Amino acid sequence: MNATPNNIPKPTSVDLRALYAETNIGSLLTELDKDLVGLSPVKRRIREIASFLLVARARERLGFSSAPPTLHMAFTGNPGTGKTTVALRMAGILHRLGYSRKGHLVSVTRDDLVGQYIGHTAPKTREILKRAMGGVLFIDEAYYLYRPENEKDYGQEAIEILLQVMENQREDLTVILAGYTDRMNTFFQSNPGFRSRIAHHIDFPDYNNDELLQIAEKLAEEAEYRLSEGARKALGEYITLRRQQPNFANARSLRNAFDRARLRQAERLFQREGAISASELVTLEASDILASRVFKMDK
């Protein structure tokens, strides 16, 4: 309500460290490092983006003109490589830096945006957009929006609406599109409007075997289980075999394997007679892992 009087001089320098501390994104970035295994190129990009946005804020403070930076992003990579998780963290970072009013994440796929009959799509898409306003909209497998082979497909309508919002309401909403790398590239080629609106493309590489083992250990720790020496070794072999088989979904596949191992442990303990110690309840043994079909498949 009160205008700044004209005779107060604008600041001529800014302490970036202080600004950094003020926004408190340091804790978010540290959390990111700690909670997510691997992903070092991704983490590096995120730090770059955060620094860029911090500098944009600083420039604003010093009175330099700054059109609001474009924030829309594309995350490419195989399933289970952490795209949704990072999107959630990104929403928090944008919020702390003041580029997202509320900082929440709304995660959708094509079916949430596209209708089944004429006139269904626009209200459906607008509904999602209203909920996402003030935060971040994450569209997984975004390329499914575009189905040129089916003339009755209503995805095009959703695309138009999204493009318009991405252009005209940048201060209200940030959009992150995600999916397999090559399919995303095809999608962008057929819909160049998206490519020009996206400021940051981040690629999510597959985890290597060591990283996958680390993820499995984290899962176990969170669920209050421990892996015996034998189990750890078996898990390493499991990973090597599994990733060569179809439909490997990185961290997600590890989670499934872990859940199945727990089932086998339960079965094994149930067959035993006599009292079961706390340590046995908590430990997964090699046999729980080696029973997997994955080991039999190449026979």
Place this chain on the structure above:
Amino acid sequence: MRVTQGTFSFLPDLTDEQIRAQIEYALGKGWALGIEFTDDPHPRNTYWEMWGQPMFDLRDAAGVMAELRACREATAEQYIRINAFDATRGFETVRLSFMVQRPATESGFRLQREESAGRVVRYTLQRR
């Protein structure tokens, strides 16, 4: 003749910024927002026309303001109000309701009197 229904009708008409602030307040309380319009502001007219559907699960006012803009364009000479609805137990009712558009001239009401037995009068309101 200004119809003074709604929570803020004795204040000057709310600016868009003030409307946004009230919407943010309602969202902060977890209330759902609805936009309604009518050309019949009789005090016993409970059911105004709904603009679209009530909006649940919103976190930010931008979506509501966009709908309000669209409603204003479509209903230039009608009354529009915004309602905030609280679905928690013990309430399950509107918690805030205020005008966001009025026709340029408000014709108001005339009191109709129908004399009955003794000194009794039956009253009703007619639009002027």
Place this chain on the structure above:
Amino acid sequence: MLPYAKMGYWDADYVPKDTDVLAVFRITPQEGVDPIEAAAAVAGESSTATWTVVWTDRLTACDAYRGKAYRLDKVPGSADQYFAYVAYDLALFEPGSIANLTASIIGNVFGFKPVKALRLEDMRFPVAYVKTFQGPATGIVVERERLDKFGRPLLGATVKPKLGLSGKNYGRVVFEALKGGLDFVKDDENINSQPFMHWRDRFLYTMEAVNNAAAHTGEVKGHYLNVTAGTMEDMYERASFAHELGSCIVMIDLVIGYTAIQSMARWARNHDMILHLHRAGHSTYTRQKNHGVSFRVIAKWMRLAGVDHIHAGTVVGKLEGDPAVVAGIYDCLREPSNPQNLQRGLFFEQDWAELRKVLPVASGGIHAGQMHQLLTYLGEDVVLQFGGGTIGHPMGIQAGATANRVALEAMVLARNEGRDIWNEGPDILAAAARHCQPLRAALDTWKDVTFQYASTDTVDFVATATAS
């Protein structure tokens, strides 16, 4: 004479059942009377005991009917007062009767000589018992839906002067106040039907004023028509006339008695009318801390009985009202259930079992300049009544009403925007007054009016600051 404690009226091991009615009394035993014995005596004299043993007791399952004092605490900071907790079996009470409840609990014991002073502080009603009462005929939610008024306190005023106006002149005051911006106007408690104004004339002229003001504003307006009379039959006659004339609300005084109040609540429910209760006479027994009945208990009884509005204190006005005590009373009226809260004088938790909520009314010496304090202390679900503050306005009654309404709306707007209204209140009012001459005049006229006196009825438990 066998000591009460030994007869079974004191049992430190008794665990109250969920279905017991509980009461806590503040007792001041006479010098030389053992406090436990005094507590047992209170339990006894409010249930089955007499001053000597009688053989006919043996014809009953007498232990079931005894009130049991099960706990005794010294009142913090007092030398001679104790809190005595008593449990009564549900079998002692007739379903759905406040008259029976009160005759049972306070009908006999308060004159008892061994106790120098006695006050009923709080009660707990089991859900089983609560369910036998109608509860508020309308309730806050439905009242607001009928009035179509949400998001702010309601505004009212009592017609002044208290006595003497004729029907036609009375209606003029009502018209001016409603047209100016109030939601309700009110009959005073002793306006019933006197030589200077017969009730029928008041009702007829008032409804003309109400409808006329509604036409000018497009709002639902109301006037609390007082139907208090000498007999129940007269009351029904007056209430029916109010209904016939299209009023949305009627009013009764506490002095008509608990049975009449319950009857009127049932009538109001069956005629879709809001029932306003004026707590006339209560201060004779609610005000002194050591003797009487706390208003908190009256408020609970009235919620069960079924009134929709009850005067419950303003904190900053001319009538008695300590902030913590008033907050506790408002909680009893407005909340779906109350946890124990000693800092607000609530000794028991109370589940209201889906009973509707009563709208508290704040009336007595309040003015627009206090709007930020009123909104902070009392919240949104309340009727703020500015009698003198409306009718005594230098620019006239309409201006007085407008000043109050603008002050209120501006304060609510600011609060919703996140402003600190407790500290910025005067600034917010001044800013609103820039667009509203009547408000400017009101603030100037009454800016120095406050009623700062020590409360006679305060809470006993205060939060002690802990060293961090």
